[in-house]
Amino acid sequence: MRHSSTRATGIAAIVALTGAALAGQQRDRQAAQDPFKFRTGVELVNVTATVTDVSGRFVSGLRKDDFTVFEDGRPQTISHFSTERVPVSLGIVLDTSGSMAGDKLDAAKNAIDRFLYDLLSPDDEIFLYAFSDHPRLVEPWTTDRRRLSRSLRSITARGGTAMYDAVAEAVPLAQSGRNRKKAILLISDGNDTNSQLDVQELKRLVRETEVLVYAIGIDGDAPTFTAGTPPRIPIPIPIPIPGRRPGGSPWPFPPQSPPQRRLGNERVNVRALREITDDSGGRTETIRSARDLDPATASVADELSKQYYLGYVGAAERDGRWHTIEVEVSNSRYKVRARRGYVAS
Numbered sequence: 001m002r003h004s005s006t007r008a009t010g011i012a013a014i015v016a017l018t019g020a021a022l023a024g025q026q027r028d029r030q031a032a033q034d035p036f037k038f039r040t041g042v043e044l045v046n047v048t049a050t051v052t053d054v055s056g057r058f059v060s061g062l063r064k065d066d067f068t069v070f071e072d073g074r075p076q077t078i079s080h081f082s083t084e085r086v087p088v089s090l091g092i093v094l095d096t097s098g099s100m101a102g103d104k105l106d107a108a109k110n111a112i113d114r115f116l117y118d119l120l121s122p123d124d125e126i127f128l129y130a131f132s133d134h135p136r137l138v139e140p141w142t143t144d145r146r147r148l149s150r151s152l153r154s155i156t157a158r159g160g161t162a163m164y165d166a167v168a169e170a171v172p173l174a175q176s177g178r179n180r181k182k183a184i185l186l187i188s189d190g191n192d193t194n195s196q197l198d199v200q201e202l203k204r205l206v207r208e209t210e211v212l213v214y215a216i217g218i219d220g221d222a223p224t225f226t227a228g229t230p231p232r233i234p235i236p237i238p239i240p241i242p243g244r245r246p247g248g249s250p251w252p253f254p255p256q257s258p259p260q261r262r263l264g265n266e267r268v269n270v271r272a273l274r275e276i277t278d279d280s281g282g283r284t285e286t287i288r289s290a291r292d293l294d295p296a297t298a299s300v301a302d303e304l305s306k307q308y309y310l311g312y313v314g315a316a317e318r319d320g321r322w323h324t325i326e327v328e329v330s331n332s333r334y335k336v337r338a339r340r341g342y343v344a345s
Contacts, residue, residue: 044080045071046210047310048181048281049327049338050303058306059334067308070326071315080311087123088304089141089177091170094155095188096130101157104218107290108187109152111297115185116145119301127173128152132159133194135166141177163188164195164202167213167276175209180309182211183282185300187293189218191269199272206280207322208343212304213282216296217268220288281339316344 047069051059064081092112096105116126128139128148139151167186174182192199206213273284287296316323320343327338 043313044311045314045325045342046080046180047312047325047327047338048210048212049308049310049336050281050306051308051329052335052337054333054335058303060306062308062329064310066330067310068328068330069310069312070324070328071312072323073326074315076312076315078310078312080309082309085121085305086181086309087121087125087179089125089174089179089182090120090304091127091129091174091184093129093131093166093170093184093186094152095132095161095163095186095190096155096157096159097132097161097190097193098158099161099190104189104290105155105157107293109155111293112152112187113149114294115297115301116148119298121305123179125177125179127170129166129170130155131162131166132157134162135169137169137173141173160194161188161190161192162194163190163192164197164199166195168195168197168202168205171205171209171211171213174211181304181307182209183304184211184213185297186213186215186273186276187218187297188215188273189268189290191267192272199275203275203279206276207341208345209280210339210342211280212339213277213280214300215273215277215282215284216293216300217270217273217284217286218288218290218293219268219270219286279340281337283337310338314342314344318344320345 049067051062053059060083062083064078067078067081069076069078092115094108094112100108120126122143125141125143126139126148127137127141128151130136130138138155139148142148163186167184170184174184268286270284270286277284285296285299287293310327314323322341322343324341325339327336329336
């Protein structure tokens with residue numbers, strides 16, 4: 001137990017040092033070029049905001065005066081505002097554990113291929129991580145879609161699920177991206193089984209960056225919904241249906257076959273995924289089948305191309321603490337999703 005704890009602490013330290021070094025180099029390279037550039041000195045705090053209506057559709061055409069930003073409950077003056085589509089530095093983090101073998105991994109590869117070729121801009125740079133028992137950087141930063149696709153096709157599924165460790169390695173790499181907007185897309189069908197880091201350590205790491213984290217969880221037993229829409233509870237029909245309804249209790253139907261359980265893995269931990277994604281301004285989406293990966297990844301790509309950029313001078317001192325951010329729009333019927341705060345380091 002002591003050896004495992006020491007190893008976990010070592011991984012956390014290495015990730016933190018690597019992230020600081022990469023982010024520092026990137027800040028020096030871009031500070032003079034990009035007025036939206038995030039700085040840990042908190043001279044300027046950047047916020048990417050997604051605004052949706054009651055149907056979950058993106059709301060365009062808003063102006064700076066339509067937004068109000070609060071830091072620690074106090075309104076701030078928005079000094080920078082933009083609605084233009086900017087290139088994205090995007091990391092794809094793919095679950096290649098044994099439970100993904102077969103149709104799931106094939107569907108994931110096809111969805112990512114379409115994501116690369118049809119949904120992203122040629123200016124967007126991408127890296128690819130795969131994880132099973134351990135995370136592995138398959139392709140570093142590149143704009144070469146064919147190279148990425150070839151590497152993707154060579155991936156096979158086996159082993160456990162070191163999801164937290166994979167995201168922990170991907171976040172500082174994403175933070176080092178050359179583009180203003182930085183994001184990670186995580187695709188997984190199971191709960192973490194092999195990581196040295198826990199979800200709270202990973203959450204703290206994400207909070208120290210401005211990387212948007214998106215997660216798509218494949219869970220055939222879970223209710224499915226997309227951002228901006230409420231969960232859709234299935235309507236009971238009087239025929240046997242395998243699986244269980246939300247809450248874990250059986251459907252009140254005639255006898256049915258018991259639900260299938262994964263071998264060596266568990267269902268997607270949606271709560272843990274939201275711990276990772278929600279503070280960043282990203283989101284978690286749960287889908288029932290790998291066939292739904294195509295529309296789910298398309299939804300993420302669409303969102304990345306339709307967001308607002310807000311910048312303000314940070315009010316906090318460099319106290320190393322978490323400071324909350326709240327973004328509101330003048331129309332109360334709209335919903336705003338943005339990073340929930342920053343660490344004033």
